[in-house]
Amino acid sequence: MTDHTPTPAACFDTLPLDAKLLRAVADQGYATMTPIQAKAIPIVLSGRDVMGAAQTGTGKTAAFSIPLLQRMLQHENSSASPARHPVRALVLAPTRELADQVANNVKAYAKHSQLRVACVFGGIDIKPQMEELRRGVEVLIATPGRLLDHIEAKTAALHQVEYVVLDEADRMLDIGFLPDLQRILSYLPKQRQTLLFSATFSTEIKRLAQSYLQDPELVEVARPNATASTVEQRFFSVEDDDKRRAVQYLLRERGITQSIVFVNSKLGAARLARSFERDGLKTAALHGDKSQDERLKSLEAFKRGEVELLVATDVAARGLDIADLPAVFNFDVPFNAEDYVHRIGRTGRAGASGLAFTLVTKSDARLVGDIEKLIKRKLDLEALELEDDRPRRPRSDWERGREEPGRGESRGERGADEGRRAAGPRYAPQAPRDPFFDKPYVAPERTEQPAWEAAPAPTAAPRGATGNIRPKKKVAALFGAKQTAPAAES
Secondary structure: OOOOOOOOOOEHHHOOOOHHHHHHHHHOOOOEOOHHHHHHHHHHHOOOOEEEEOOOOOOHHHHHHHHHHHHHHOOOOOOOOHHHOOOOEEEEOOOHHHHHHHHHHHHHHOOOOOOOEEEEOOOOOOHHHHHHHHHOOOEEEEOHHHHHHHHHOOOOOOOOOOEEEEOOHHHHHHHOOHHHHHHHHHOOOOOOEEEEEEOOOOHHHHHHHHHHOOOOEEEEOOOOOOOOOOEEEEEEEOOHHHHHHHHHHHHHHHOOOOEEEEOOOHHHHHHHHHHHHHOOOOEEEEOOOOOHHHHHHHHHHHHOOOOOEEEEOHHHOOOOOOOOOOEEEEOOOOOOHHHHHHHHOOOOHHHOOEEEEEEEOHHHHHHHHHHHHHHOOOOOEEEOOOOOOOOOOOOOHHHHHHHOOOOOOOHHHHHHHHHHHHHOOOOOOOOOOOHHHHOOOOOOOOOOOOHHHHOOOOOOOOOOOOOOOOOHHHHHHHHOOOOOOOOOOO
16 A cells, blocks of 8 residues: 655645645745645645544644645636536535535635635525535535435436535534435445545444445544644533632643633523623523524624624534644533544644533532543543632621621620520419310200201102202293203103
8 A cells, every 4th residue: 555644844835736726825924834734735735535534623634635726726617607617626514503614615725716615504594505505616515415406406416426425424423414325325426536524533423434435545644533732621620619719720830812611501501691791791601492593693703803702602622723822721511522532622733732621510420420431531530629719698697696696796685595595494383274274175965956957858859860960940030041841851
């Protein structure tokens, strides 16, 4: 097998790339390739299928998009006709955020070419997406559900796709996209180049690769489920009620200006964001109940530095590419240990250093154990001493008197109380007991016959009468209706 692997410090200009791509890469400030780029790009350029295993934040988007753009540029079409701009490359992503992030990167790499790039995902109006697809695009980034909507509406034709990328494939399977993936892949030509990238290679991922990849080459740059060595991981033991103060304390102590705070529930994210806002921190929430427009606006405000804390659920744990993010907080320990790896992967990206703080309560012992098993490392739990700077209400005289006997009482009251204590227990005087309540109960003698015993026995009811139903005449008179004579019985 040919060794396609350049040295780790190889530069992009050593690759056989089009001048338009090299110019775009230089515009992004890229100089040398990351390990996943150095290994994957030459293989993709050779036309082989690839299974890529790399931890998040290693630059895998560029690792698959730059070589695919290069292969497409060899047959670039400058025609304005939509029919001459069919979908040639399809990138499938599990979440809206990841799809949007990938699309932004691909557009940046293709900006000096005539290649058209579009992104479609749910949660927003489908009509503008339909119009864009009708005009023709060559690179389509999509979430599976929304892509199927466009296929059924006949606004997305996939019969000319040459390249397919399954990004974050493990996450797509976790969400339950396997049936959708199978449907989408059934629309694609058999002859194509397929790239699969995943943070983990579970049995299901390997089975997926065997079904849809042809003799793929495995590319790994880190052992599975490894955390980045550039991230400093700290675990602090705190009480539930002290978590918010712990975040504020660590922000001040470490001089952190921006951070993502991860929680496990949408309701928890909304409440915590409001609490931080009341504390004077510029905060935004990012969770599934937010509309897509609101989520994109929150992300853009965070990237511009207008938001200090982004309180997010795991919807933001994958795919977010925020340059120079100094720290992340696990306000809640994630239920899934793999989500821990993806959460802290938001910081320490592309070789930069980062901080990851996890707040642990007594009920989190099992979850922390799961993380230790996954990353194969013993985690040190540190105590976090917090200054109790919460405002306290003034104590009343009664409360101070309870804490300090004698305080808050007058001298006379204090003396009388001491005298009572010296005299021992006292009992309040009781009234003499009424002797009536000590007599045994005797039933009274009956002097007359009860009325119910003296009443005559009831006569037999006429045929057809039941219970206490009133005669028909009386019922009719009661409601003012005319009573008709009953028919004669035979």
